Structure formats: structure tokens, C-alpha cells
Amino acid sequence: MKSGLEDVIAAETKLSDVDGAAGRLIIRGVSLDDLVATSRFEDVAALLLDGLFDEHIDAASIRTQLGAARVALFPHVEAADAALLALPPVDAVRALLARVADGENFATAIRLMAAPAVFLPAILRLQKGQAPIKPDASLSQSGDILRMLTGRLPTAEQTAGLDAYLVTISDHGLNASTFASRVIASTHAGLTSSVLAAISALKGPLHGGAPGPVLDMFDGVGKPENARAWLSDALDRGERLMGFGHRIYRVRDPRADALKTALKPIFASGQADAGRIALAEAIETAALALLKERKPDRPLDVNVEYYTALLLDALGFPRSSFTGVFAIGRTVGWIAHAREQTLDGRLIRPQSRYVGPLPKAA
Numbered sequence: 001m002k003s004g005l006e007d008v009i010a011a012e013t014k015l016s017d018v019d020g021a022a023g024r025l026i027i028r029g030v031s032l033d034d035l036v037a038t039s040r041f042e043d044v045a046a047l048l049l050d051g052l053f054d055e056h057i058d059a060a061s062i063r064t065q066l067g068a069a070r071v072a073l074f075p076h077v078e079a080a081d082a083a084l085l086a087l088p089p090v091d092a093v094r095a096l097l098a099r100v101a102d103g104e105n106f107a108t109a110i111r112l113m114a115a116p117a118v119f120l121p122a123i124l125r126l127q128k129g130q131a132p133i134k135p136d137a138s139l140s141q142s143g144d145i146l147r148m149l150t151g152r153l154p155t156a157e158q159t160a161g162l163d164a165y166l167v168t169i170s171d172h173g174l175n176a177s178t179f180a181s182r183v184i185a186s187t188h189a190g191l192t193s194s195v196l197a198a199i200s201a202l203k204g205p206l207h208g209g210a211p212g213p214v215l216d217m218f219d220g221v222g223k224p225e226n227a228r229a230w231l232s233d234a235l236d237r238g239e240r241l242m243g244f245g246h247r248i249y250r251v252r253d254p255r256a257d258a259l260k261t262a263l264k265p266i267f268a269s270g271q272a273d274a275g276r277i278a279l280a281e282a283i284e285t286a287a288l289a290l291l292k293e294r295k296p297d298r299p300l301d302v303n304v305e306y307y308t309a310l311l312l313d314a315l316g317f318p319r320s321s322f323t324g325v326f327a328i329g330r331t332v333g334w335i336a337h338a339r340e341q342t343l344d345g346r347l348i349r350p351q352s353r354y355v356g357p358l359p360k361a362a
């Protein structure tokens, strides 16, 4: 048995391919770099969902339908009572998402993609005692998320930065949350159930919960010259360095550099503290050197969460919300995999090997 199912092929997919040795990600035949350079969120959604529903799908109609769905879903925010608002944002989003009726059609898919985009900014504002801001159906998904978060129309650089993030993390092979989505889809439970299971898998710190702690690490280090000593102490305590290491990549995660490129215009135009990039680069250099010394047999490099932390912070998202923003982007991948599983796959029902005690002989 392979611990953690490492290297086990558990599904065939036409959606994305992660090449861990080459550090390459392909989404439906397009390399990540090309995709980020040419696509907004709606484009990658059309690319991933094409052919998986009865409808003809294109980016323009997705944009229109997402806008209408955001507006239609906004009243659900009223269900956010004190108990729900006391939860971490990703848990509160999950609780509201459970109100989206299960189904297998494209309208359900649209509602599921729109729902976290509406719920997360509203929850974040309500948690700060501010009134939630109604969606604007005329805006793109990224533009409206940022407007609902801050109350201001975002700059072109900010909208492009969030689009780059949502495109970059839209799909990534058979990661834990996507596998969870496919398992649920294989029972034909419905897309909402798949997305709820996936979001539950995503929130763990070994998967999508890492970027908040990355920012804690930046704050802990404080100044570039402190990096090596601070990281060394963390490793001495047996801690993992957040934003480093990956189950599949044995080289640099290509998504890290896609995000590093995307965040530069925001910092270069003075819309975020440029000192943060210098600090991040110093920590990265020190961490890579230390990991090489401490774990010479295990190649450990930067993963997507490292520059996610810097980008989402620069866009104004609080660190408590980073996993929720990840969910906004990954929902389309979960839906595409769920549909692929439902259309082409069988019930997922592996075996376990019993290693417990046997009944006592009579």
C-alpha cells in the first residue's frame, strides 16, 4: 500500500496535468504561463467547463450568468447570524454554500462559482461590523469581489492581480480537495455536495490553509537580516516552513512564479508596500538554503502558497480569509472534475486491508 496514495493513479482526466519533475502545469492543453498571460477568471472557467454540460459555454456568457447569480445569491447573506460569523471565514462560507440546492446542471455550477465570491466579502465585512456590499452584475467576477470587499472600484492592476490568482489556482490535478470532489461525484450526490466536501478538504494547513501562516512567518521574521536565524529556530522546534514543499513538485512550483509576476505591477505602482517583496525574497533565499542543509534527501522548494500570501495581502484580503479566496478560484476545478467523474467514471470504492485483532477462537 502507498502511504497517502502517493503515485497512485486514481482517475483519468482531460482537465489538468501536474508534472512534478519538470515543474510544469497544463490546463486543458494550455501551459500555466500562457493561461495567466491571456485569461481572466471567466476565460479559464469556460476552458475547464467546456463540453461537460449540455449548454454551449463561453467566457462572455459565463460573465453574464455569474453576475446575475451573484445578485440572486446576495440575500442568503442575511442568514449569517452571530454563530456563523464567529466561525473562520472559510467555515462560514461553507455553511452558507450548503444553502445552494444540489443539482447536476450548468445553472447549479454557476451558482456554486458565484456563491463564495459573494459570501466571502460579505462575511469579512460583517465580521468587522460593516454592512455587506451588494454585487454589481456588470463587473467581472474579480472586479466585483474586490469592490464588495473594499467598497471601492479596484484599479486595473488589482483586478488583473486577482484574475491571475484565480486562473493560477483554478485546477491542479488530483489534489486532496479535487479527489474529495470526485469521490462525492462518483455517488451522484450532486455538485453542491462535491463542492462542500472539497472545501472541507481544502481548509487543512497541509493543503489550502497555508498562506495565512506564511504571512505570520513574514511578520515573525520582520527584517530580511533576521531570516536565517528565525527560520533556523523554527526548524529546530520541528516546525515546517509554510509555503515550501509539495507532494508532487520536486522543483519550484510553477504557480509560485506566475503569482510573483502577477503581483509585481501592484507593488511597482505603489499600491502595496514594496519592502514586502524584498522581505519575501530574503526569506525564500534563506529558507531554501536551510532546507537543503537540513533535508538533503528531500528536494523542497517554494510552493504556490508563498506568493499567494503576498498577493492576497496586497489586494486587501485579511489573512484569515486566504483559504476562502482559494476556494473561490478552485470551485470551478472541483466542478469540472465532479462532472468528468459523473459522466465518465464509476463509483469510487477502494478497499482497506484489515490489520486489527481477529475474533477470539471459541
Ligand code: CMC
Pocket: 004, 172, 175, 205, 206, 207, 208, 210, 239, 240, 241, 242, 243, 244, 245, 246, 247, 248, 295, 298, 300, 303, 304, 305
Ligand atoms: N518545511 C520543513 N520540512 C518539510 C517541509 C517544510 N515545508 N515539507 C516537507 N518537509 C520534510 C518533512 O518533515 C519530511 O522530513 P522527514 O522525512 O525527515 O520526516 C520530508 O520533508 C517529507 O515530508 P512529507 O510530509 O512526507 O511530504 P508530503 O509530500 O506528505 O508533504 C506538504 C507535502 C505540502 C504537506 C509538505 O511539504 C508541507 O507540510 N509543507 C508546508 C505546508 C504547505 O506549504 N502547504 C501548502 C502545499 S501547496 C498547496 C497545494 O497545492 O495544495
